[in-house]
Amino acid sequence: MGLTERISNGDHLETWQGNFPLEHLYTVGIAGERVLRELKDHGRLLGTRCGRCEYTYVPARLYCERCLARLDEWIPVPLGGSLASFTTVFQDVDGRPLDPPTLMGLIALDESSGYFVHRLGEVEERSLRIGMTVEGVMKPVGERVGSIDDIRYFRPV
Ligand SMILES: [Zn+2]
Numbered sequence: 001m002g003l004t005e006r007i008s009n010g011d012h013l014e015t016w017q018g019n020f021p022l023e024h025l026y027t028v029g030i031a032g033e034r035v036l037r038e039l040k041d042h043g044r045l046l047g048t049r050c051g052r053c054e055y056t057y058v059p060a061r062l063y064c065e066r067c068l069a070r071l072d073e074w075i076p077v078p079l080g081g082s083l084a085s086f087t088t089v090f091q092d093v094d095g096r097p098l099d100p101p102t103l104m105g106l107i108a109l110d111e112s113s114g115y116f117v118h119r120l121g122e123v124e125e126r127s128l129r130i131g132m133t134v135e136g137v138m139k140p141v142g143e144r145v146g147s148i149d150d151i152r153y154f155r156p157v
Contacts, residue, residue, distance in 0.1 A: 034074075035059045040146040043138045044076040047112055058112035059148075079136025079151065081109040086120060086128050105154055107134060121153030133157040 007013060028036060035046045047058035048071035055066060058077050063070055085106040092098055103120040105128075120128070121137065134154040144150040 029062075031060045031062045036146040036148070036150075038076075039148070039150045040144040043141070043144075043150075045079060045109075045136070045151070047075050047077040049073040049075055055113040056111060058109055058114065058116055075111070077109055077111045079109070079138075079154070080157070081107045081112070081116070081134060081154075083120075083128065083130060083132045083134050083154075084108045084115055085130065086125075088125060103128070105134065107154055118148070118151060119153040120155070122155040127156070 027033075031048070038044050038046050045058060046060045047056045048060040048062070049056045050064035050067065050069055050071055051073065052069055053064055053066045055064065056075070056077070057065075057071070060074060061071060083105050087104050089102045089104050090098055103123070103125055105118060105120040107116045107118060109116050118136070120134070133156065135157050136154050137152045138144075139150050139152050
């Protein structure tokens with residue numbers, strides 16, 4: 001049976017044993033690449049604004065999710081805002097324990113319409129308060145790699 005043949009009778013199913021090597025490459029897309037390059041090279045987080053919807057997307061999007069307009073108004077968004085929520089994460093994305101656990105924040109950036117999820121640092125969980133003012137801390141230029149992790153964390157101001 002070839003890969004393009006359709007199976008209409010379950011009695012004709014076949015199986016193969018063994019390993020199937022796969023690799024994948026995740027791309028961040030046109031907007032994501034511009035955002036990450038700007039973050040790495042200039043330490044600025046970029047957003048895009050939809051004037052029709054009066055909505056600022058951070059990180060930047062190419063199209064408005066509300067009206068589907070192409071967005072070409074790119075703006076740097078300061079890394080300041082307020083803490084909308086927070087949690088402690090005990091496992092990484094693969095289920096491995098994090099030691100120590102990581103504090104994560106949902107941050108309402110001052111010049112953005114949505115929320116931004118990132119690590120919290122220089123703070124203990126018991127000191128966190130909803131609404132507290134926070135600011136992003138960038139890695140030094142030589143340590144940046146073009147990742148959202150070039151923002152080391154957000155800390156209370
Ligand atoms: Zn819009």
